[in-house]
Amino acid sequence: MRKIFKVGDKIEIVRIDRRTWEEKDVQYISKIADIKDEYFYIFTPIKEGVYVTFYIDEILRLYKISSDGVWMFDGVIEERFKEPEYMIKVKQISDVRKIQRRMFFRLPINLDIFVKLLNFGQIPRENTPEQAANDFSEGKIVKALTKDISGGGVCFITQEEFEIGDLILTKIPIEQEELILKAQILRKERVQHPTYRFMYGCKFVEARQNEIDKIVRFIFAQQQKMRQKGLL
Template sequence: MTCLYPKINDQLFIQVPSSDASEAEVEYRSRIAELEDEAFLIEIPMQESSGRLKKLHIGDELSVYFMGEGGIKNYFYTHVLGFKEDVIRMVRVHKPAKDEILKIQRRSFLRVSAELELAVRTAAGIRFLVRTEDIGGGGTSFWTDVSTPLEVGDRLECWLLIPYRNGLNEHAYFEAEVVRMKELDTGRSVAMLKFVNILDGERQKIIRFCFERQFDFRNR
């Protein structure tokens, strides 16, 4: 499926990496005003809840998504190139290559290899700490050993520590079910989980991490 660029008047949803945790979580809304060969011209991003405009500077990094057909979110990274004064002031941002735009489909979540810290509690109240093997918007897997026996069908409460590119860490909470156990030659096992109860906001934290990780892989 060919990835399409956003069109004039398409809405953009923008987050601006910041060392301030509360600011980094703010989502701003903007709109494509003009298209250039190497850039998009967008309206000054605005926080919908407060009407506050976001002051941007040349070089600022932006994490952006726009909605495609069927509710598919198209994510990309960009940065501010400059400004254009017209009837309204516009921000000129770098136009990414088409292969730098990642589609996140509702039922087909991106999954990436990642060793993240995961705190787990079983239905019996046993707690343990593990490292993930991979993570995605629909589930995760982690390494475990015989001291923490698990079986297919077990329900687990999980707290995932997510490190972002801007240096901030977030926790995502979810409930998951063990769907497969894979034994390794080392005597350890890999527990494969699917999410069975997760708030959309928690899932978005994970999807954001996966997007950042995939973006980093592509630019190595």
């Protein structure tokens, strides 16, 4: 395969949770300073005027957005440097792979949504909008607030406690309608919030293509508004 990641490339860095191997929510922008075999020397990102603190043995996921798609690989931090510049030495521990651009961008946005836990005997066998609406009409339904959303999943906070691996139904307002989407919880964290106690990272399961397209169109529309306001 041709060399994808090169010296001078602008990249995005995401921390990885070792327990679940899932991404944490914060993304950092940086640049590749040097490459030696499987080792990448990366300028330490700066956030709010301060160098971001990374740790030895921490797992990172590195993304590069190019004209032909989004590329990524996982790495582990082996060294940190302050001279001649602040940098981290990252050893590549996975193959470089390509992902769909639309699944990559996570739009930070607060949307009021509803969530329902699916017990094993309640898992929908059909995936029609009518069946989804019926499945959401019964059982305990809780309020939640999104932190971000992408074509592949959603992050939200709520008062209700779920467990990693749980299947849920989410009702999300998109394009003047409410999409009812099944999702699986991949990440769980306690949060300090006046109303909600937990934050969950979820991936959509068995979503229809037209449902994903609606989310992607919504994200693009919100991005355009943010650009017009100078926020992107």
